[in-house]
Amino acid sequence: MEKQTIKNESFRDSIATIDQDGNREYVFPKKPHGKLHNYRLMVSGVLLLVFFGTPFIRMNGEPFFLFDVINRKFIFFGQLFWPQDTYIFAVMMLTLIVFIVVFTVSFGRLWCGWACPQTLFLEMVFRKIEYWIDGDARDQRRLAKEAILTFEKIWKRIVKYSIFLAIAFIIALTLFSWVIGTDQLFIMMQEPVSENRAAFIAFLALSGFLMFVYSWFREQVCVLLCPYGRLQSVLLDRNSIVVAYDYIRGEPRANFRKGEDRKGSEKGDCIDCHACVQVCPTAIDIRNGTQLECINCTACIDACNQTMTRVGMPKGLVRFDSERGISTGKKLRLNARLIAYISVLVVLFVFLNMLLFNRTDVETTILRTPGLLFQEQDNDRITNLYNIKVVNKKREEFPIRIQLLSHDGKIVMAAGPMKVKAASSTEGVFFVFLDKADVKGKIPIQLGVYTGDKLIEKIDLTFVGPNQ
Numbered sequence: 450m451e452k453q454t455i456k457n458e459s460f461r462d463s464i465a466t467i468d469q470d471g472n473r474e475y476v477f478p479k480k481p482h483g484k485l486h487n488y489r490l491m492v493s494g495v496l497l498l499v500f501f502g503t504p505f506i507r508m509n510g511e512p513f514f515l516f517d518v519i520n521r522k523f524i525f526f527g528q529l530f531w532p533q534d535t536y537i538f539a540v541m542m543l544t545l546i547v548f549i550v551v552f553t554v555s556f557g558r559l560w561c562g563w564a565c566p567q568t569l570f571l572e573m574v575f576r577k578i579e580y581w582i583d584g585d586a587r588d589q590r591r592l593a594k595e596a597i598l599t600f601e602k603i604w605k606r607i608v609k610y611s612i613f614l615a616i617a618f619i620i621a622l623t624l625f626s627w628v629i630g631t632d633q634l635f636i637m638m639q640e641p642v643s644e645n646r647a648a649f650i651a652f653l654a655l656s657g658f659l660m661f662v663y664s665w666f667r668e669q670v671c672v673l674l675c676p677y678g679r680l681q682s683v684l685l686d687r688n689s690i691v692v693a694y695d696y697i698r699g700e701p702r703a704n705f706r707k708g709e710d711r712k713g714s715e716k717g718d719c720i721d722c723h724a725c726v727q728v729c730p731t732a733i734d735i736r737n738g739t740q741l742e743c744i745n746c747t748a749c750i751d752a753c754n755q756t757m758t759r760v761g762m763p764k765g766l767v768r769f770d771s772e773r774g775i776s777t778g779k780k781l782r783l784n785a786r787l788i789a790y791i792s793v794l795v796v797l798f799v800f801l802n803m804l805l806f807n808r809t810d811v812e813t814t815i816l817r818t819p820g821l822l823f824q825e826q827d828n829d830r831i832t833n834l835y836n837i838k839v840v841n842k843k844r845e846e847f848p849i850r851i852q853l854l855s856h857d858g859k860i861v862m863a864a865g866p867m868k869v870k871a872a873s874s875t876e877g878v879f880f881v882f883l884d885k886a887d888v889k890g891k892i893p894i895q896l897g898v899y900t901g902d903k904l905i906e907k908i909d910l911t912f913v914g915p916n917q
Contacts (some may be wrong), residue, residue, distance in 0.1 A: 464672055465742055466733040476668055477586040477591065478576075480729040483751025492563055493573040500566075501619075506820035509844055511872070512630050519629070522872070528805075529872055533812050537690045537804050544797040549677075551790040553684045557739070559592060562746035563678065567662075567670050570620065572746065575613060575663045582609045586727065594796045610664060611805035617659040618641060621652055668731045672742050685739065687773040688784055692745045694725075694736045694767050695775050702736075705760050718766050724756050725767055735767055753829035811869075813906050818878070822915050829885040831914045838876045839898075841869040847900045851879060854907065855895040858883040888914030898917045 466474045506513035508527035515524040518648040523538075530537065552560065561568060582605050583589045592602055625648075626634045637645045662670060671678060685691065699719035704729050717734065726734050728749060731742035735749045753767040774780060818834040826832055839849055845902065849867040863878040881894070894912045898905045 452605045465734075465740075466668060466672060474667075474732065476730060476732045478730045478732075478748070479586040479595070479752075480580050481728045481746075481748040481751060481873045483748075483755060485747040485751050489563060489747070490573070493569055494567055496564060497573070501623055504623065504631050511844065514627065515630055517630070526578070529844070531812075531840050531842060531874070533840055534808065536799070537808065540801050540804060544794070547790065547794045547797055549789070550684060551794050553681055554676075554686070554689055554787055554790060556745075557685060557689050558677070558681055558743065558745045561671065561675075561744035565744075566670050567675070568730075568744060568746065571663055571667060574616060576730075577837065578612055578616075582612075586775065602800060613664050614656075614660055617656045620659055621656040622654065622881065625652060653670060658785075668742075670742055672731060678741055682741065686786075687776075688771050688782075688787070690769055690771050690774075691739050691745060692735060692747060692750060692767065693739065693770045693775055694719075695765065695770070696736070697778075699736070701768050707879045711762070718757070718762050720756065720760060722756055724752040728752045739772070807876050808841045809906075810841075811900075811905050812842070813908060814838045814840075815896065815908050815910060817910065817913070822913070825885070825915075826882065830882050831885050831888050831912075832882050833882045833912050835879055835881060835910070836876065837867075837879060839867075839869045839873060840874045841871060844871045846871050849875075849877075851900040852897045852899060853881065854895065856883055856887060858887075860896075883912060883914070885914070888912060890914065 463469070467478060468474050503514050504512060511527065511529070512524055513527055514521065517523065521532045523534075523797050544800075551561075579589070581591055592605065622634065629637075637648060642649050642728070698717060700717040701715070702719040702721040703716040705720035705722075723734075725736065726732070726749075728751070729735070730746060730748065731744065733740050733742045735743065747769075749823050750769070754764040757766055761849055814835045815835055818836050819833050826833045837849075841847070847869060849869055851862075853860055859882040861882065863879045863880065867875065867877045868874045881896075883894075891911050891913050894910055896908045896910060898908065
């Protein structure tokens with residue numbers, strides 16, 4: 450059934466960026482261009498705009514997105530979330546994981562080549578600058594091999610790495626603004642370093658890490674560090690759509706002679722020009738099949754299509770397809786595993802939306818003060834001391850009033866009337882007074898938490914009194 454014959458399978462013994470002696474093989478991919486690359490440029494432009502522009506978007510005076518891990522304050526689409534919403538985050542993460550599984554089973558590592566921040570910054574920002582300053586792959590190799598620091602090499606290295614460092618600073622500042630907000634970031638930038646020493650050190654460390662990754666480590670992040678690359682080998686099957694070489698049509702490979710017509714001949718359509726290898730950012734040969742290093746960037750598709758057009762043969766020798774589709778010529782159909790994944794994803798998505806819809810804007814926690822039982826007061830009354838914590842997820846301040854619903858008694862706030870500030874949490878202490886005649890041992894009581902005349906929440910507690 451299969452026409453493919455790979456004569457040399459030594460590529461399976463090591464990754465493409467490591468030579469036989471275990472040394473790093475630096476990758477100098479040829480500058481990509483073509484229809485799919487133009488689509489990638491458009492997608493990348495939108496994603497970069499979202500990354501750099503989102504911290505400046507405001508909704509009701511608050512950031513549209515904020516991941517304030519330090520103060521445990523998170524804002525998604527203008528909605529404020531607190532640690533009390535951890536269960537929603539858990540369901541959200543589970544939904545995201547299932548989505549990744551479904552997406553990978555269906556479309557392979559398309560995320561890696563088109564939307565992953567690592568690829569986005571490396572290929573669409575840093576690599577573009579490198580092409581602009583150092584030239585295409587051949588010029589980059591020449592500069593790298595020059596042992597003597599020529600004037601050309603010195604000025605190009607200074608300019609390139611200076612720009613790289615400036616971009617690393619900008620990315621680091623943007624990441625900080627996602628965490629602490631642009632307002633706080635601008636305040637910190639105007640203050641002396643001594644007042645924000647920890648933040649300044651963190652900024653320098655992050656900038657240095659970004660500089661290291663995008664100027665030297667580069668594709669090794671995808672090949673060696675990223676767990677998603679390993680995950681794909683478990684999730685992909687013969688029905689997964691990936692960037693694939695049509696070995697049925699392409700084999701056996703043979704060089705092309707001008708004016709040659711291969712119809713009816715024993716030669717395949719692959720002219721063995723290595724154009725697909727020259728543009729690959731991870732230095733693999735896609736003709737060897739799906740490999741760990743492939744990030745589905747589609748550069749090889751553009752390169753092959755241009756070659757096929759030039760020699761007068763049909764495009765699509767390298768294309769998006771499944772292994773089953775190439776071997777049988779049939780299009781992808783839904784299978785039982787994919788249907789099961791999608792079903793679970795739909796259930797999780799519905800459940801997540803139910804949690805978000807039923808989420809309350811105010812959460813109250815009341816507990817008896819530990820270490821204290823009860824106190825006997827004048828007029829035959831018993832008191833218990835309680836701690837209260839109110840989390841306000843709204844953006845306006847409001848007063849809190851606690852009322853005893855289950856018994857005749859009295860509640861006294863230890864520090865006077867309680868007010869909860871906007872988008873914050875407030876703690877307090879209060880006493881519950883009950884008649885001694887109504888209390889014997891532990892009894893259940895119910896409290897109502899009000900703001901004005903509006904009942905926010907009912908809370909059931911225990912009240913401790915003497916056994917006799």
